Amino acid sequence: MRMMRRKTRARNPAAGPAKLRILDAAEERFARNGFYGVSVRDITEAAGVDVALVSYHFGGKRELFAAVFQRRAQTLNAERLALLEQVRRQALPGTPAIEEIVNAFTFPLLERSARGGPGWKSYFALIAQVNNSPEWGPVLMTEHFDPLVERFIAVLREALPDCDPREIYWGYQFLTGALTLTFAETGRIDKLSGGLCRSSDLDSVHARLARYVAAGFRALCAYAKPAGVKPATGTARPRQRAAKPRSPSPSPGRRARRRTSPERRR
Amino acid sequence: MRMMRRKTRARNPAAGPAKLRILDAAEERFARNGFYGVSVRDITEAAGVDVALVSYHFGGKRELFAAVFQRRAQTLNAERLALLEQVRRQALPGTPAIEEIVNAFTFPLLERSARGGPGWKSYFALIAQVNNSPEWGPVLMTEHFDPLVERFIAVLREALPDCDPREIYWGYQFLTGALTLTFAETGRIDKLSGGLCRSSDLDSVHARLARYVAAGFRALCAYAKPAGVKPATGTARPRQRAAKPRSPSPSPGRRARRRTSPERRR
DNA sequence: CCGATTATTCAACAAATGTTGAAGTAAATT
DNA sequence: AATTTACTTCAACATTTGTTGAATAATCGG
Numbered sequence: 001m002r003m004m005r006r007k008t009r010a011r012n013p014a015a016g017p018a019k020l021r022i023l024d025a026a027e028e029r030f031a032r033n034g035f036y037g038v039s040v041r042d043i044t045e046a047a048g049v050d051v052a053l054v055s056y057h058f059g060g061k062r063e064l065f066a067a068v069f070q071r072r073a074q075t076l077n078a079e080r081l082a083l084l085e086q087v088r089r090q091a092l093p094g095t096p097a098i099e100e101i102v103n104a105f106t107f108p109l110l111e112r113s114a115r116g117g118p119g120w121k122s123y124f125a126l127i128a129q130v131n132n133s134p135e136w137g138p139v140l141m142t143e144h145f146d147p148l149v150e151r152f153i154a155v156l157r158e159a160l161p162d163c164d165p166r167e168i169y170w171g172y173q174f175l176t177g178a179l180t181l182t183f184a185e186t187g188r189i190d191k192l193s194g195g196l197c198r199s200s201d202l203d204s205v206h207a208r209l210a211r212y213v214a215a216g217f218r219a220l221c222a223y224a225k226p227a228g229v230k231p232a233t234g235t236a237r238p239r240q241r242a243a244k245p246r247s248p249s250p251s252p253g254r255r256a257r258r259r260t261s262p263e264r265r266r
Numbered sequence: 267m268r269m270m271r272r273k274t275r276a277r278n279p280a281a282g283p284a285k286l287r288i289l290d291a292a293e294e295r296f297a298r299n300g301f302y303g304v305s306v307r308d309i310t311e312a313a314g315v316d317v318a319l320v321s322y323h324f325g326g327k328r329e330l331f332a333a334v335f336q337r338r339a340q341t342l343n344a345e346r347l348a349l350l351e352q353v354r355r356q357a358l359p360g361t362p363a364i365e366e367i368v369n370a371f372t373f374p375l376l377e378r379s380a381r382g383g384p385g386w387k388s389y390f391a392l393i394a395q396v397n398n399s400p401e402w403g404p405v406l407m408t409e410h411f412d413p414l415v416e417r418f419i420a421v422l423r424e425a426l427p428d429c430d431p432r433e434i435y436w437g438y439q440f441l442t443g444a445l446t447l448t449f450a451e452t453g454r455i456d457k458l459s460g461g462l463c464r465s466s467d468l469d470s471v472h473a474r475l476a477r478y479v480a481a482g483f484r485a486l487c488a489y490a491k492p493a494g495v496k497p498a499t500g501t502a503r504p505r506q507r508a509a510k511p512r513s514p515s516p517s518p519g520r521r522a523r524r525r526t527s528p529e530r531r532r
Numbered sequence: 533c534c535g536a537t538t539a540t541t542c543a544a545c546a547a548a549t550g551t552t553g554a555a556g557t558a559a560a561t562t
Numbered sequence: 563a564a565t566t567t568a569c570t571t572c573a574a575c576a577t578t579t580g581t582t583g584a585a586t587a588a589t590c591g592g
Contacts, residue, residue: 181443215485216478
């Protein structure tokens with residue numbers, strides 16, 4: 001029974017169980033072209049496997065997509081949660097620095113994307129797309145990551161006790177946006193910077209993101225601290241003049257562009 | 267000739283030229299389900315128009331997608347550029363505040379998404395997806411927005427003369443990520459905050475994003491200022507310990523998945 | 533009013549889509 | 563060894579996909 005371990009079937013020139021090969025192939029393809037941009041035949045051919053196996057092992061294409069998304073989520077969340085609690089405990093003098101909290105949130109992701117192998121890289125690229133999709137984002141992201149995010153935000157609130165919770169939620173949203181675009185690795189910053197920065201250089205992101213975000217959090221909270229003040233207008237600095245530009249030239253707000261039927265929902 | 271103005275054709279129950287109706291319908295659908303998630307029949311049926319008109323007016327589905335993306339880009343860039351130069355000019359004493367520069371970059375977008383009508387809203391949701399897509403992002407975003415972005419970054423560098431340019435490019439990447447996720451309006455922050463924040467509340471974003479991002483820029487630049495120091499390791503605070511978790515478990519890094527042909531367009 | 537250009541419709545195309553059921557084969561269980 | 567279970571293959575299915583060409587209708591320049 002143990003002798004011929006490989007080549008259990010005629011195909012399978014190099015790899016393990018078909019179910020996993022499908023998951024790996026699907027992960028890569030979905031990450032590149034999205035759910036609708038990939039056919040089950042694309043996936044099964046890349047995996048060197050029969051088409052019917054997707055339905056057999058997962059039930060269908062949608063379920064495969066969900067399985068791909070789910071596979072690595074547990075691992076990540078456990079790791080991030082452990083790191084978060086550790087940071088919280090090891091903060092001896094007072095509460096931990098915002099940087100460390102943010103780092104506990106982002107580092108496990110950046111580390112796996114950088115050195116976890118191509119599967120992890122694809123996985124995060126997939127997350128980058130899902131997170132910005134009105135179709136998939138609210139479903140998949142919420143389902144798999146909300147518990148951790150809630151804990152993360154709770155720790156942030158603990159570390160910023162004087163801060164209006166709304167500022168923290170917005171700050172978290174900005175953080176997530178910056179993080180997920182990082183995972184997309186579109187190479188756009190490479191071109192913009194003339195090669196000075198590479199979007200694949202996640203170590204550089206790790207060296208900067210937490211600092212950037214922490215400063216952002218503090219700025220929001222510092223502004224929102226005076227309880228009664230509604231921070232809903234103006235740009236930023238207290239001493240600011242002509243900060244808010246006059247309404248954008250052909251301000252679409254009031255008049256303009258209502259002639260034929262430029263905007264009709266469906 | 268002027269008499270029967272409406273009902274130029276049998277169909278067209280309420281609207282103008284078919285080409286525009288196709289653009290509008292395509293904009294909305296593409297924004298919701300992406301390029302592959304929408305069929306030309308979805309679009310033409312939503313527009314109340316024959317299927318063949320897509321090929322006739324645009325040449326094909328891909329060209330329609332490009333046309334949708336292109337349509338509003340010029341308008342936006344002109345407006346943003348004007349605002350940027352105005353901010354730069356009106357900064358009397360010294361250079362303009364970072365907040366004002368960032369605001370010139372983001373405000374025209376936020377304003378149109380908030381009050382430009384459903385077409386603009388869809389357009390930005392589409393941008394949110396395209397920007398995080400490794401397939402479309404490098405092509406479309408670069409093509410339509412890079413000139414403006416380069417100018418924007420140039421002004422930032424002017425305002426932060428002591429700062430290593432790399433910090434500015436990274437800061438810009440984080441800004442773009444935060445901004446594009448905002449445009450997705452997935453409603454995730456609504457659920458997370460228990461209704462305290464709404465992702466559709468772009469005024470709240472406008473009130474916070476520039477401040478958040480400006481603080482981030484300053485934090486990055488302050489750190490990178492000492493010329494010789496390479497800011498590429500560690501989290502943030504000098505005193506940090508046990509941040510790096512043990513190596514990820516079943517690294518699929520080496521082997522796996524390079525068999526057939528990794529990239530085949532249909 | 534006429535010819536020409538433009539716009540739209542209709543029907544059909546080949547190719548690709550996700551899924552299924554029957555048949556086949558290997559492994560595990562008895 | 564016989565039987566059950568788990569996995570894989572093959573061929574086919576009904577739809578849906580994007581695109582096209584010929585025919586029809588509207589618009590416009592004269």
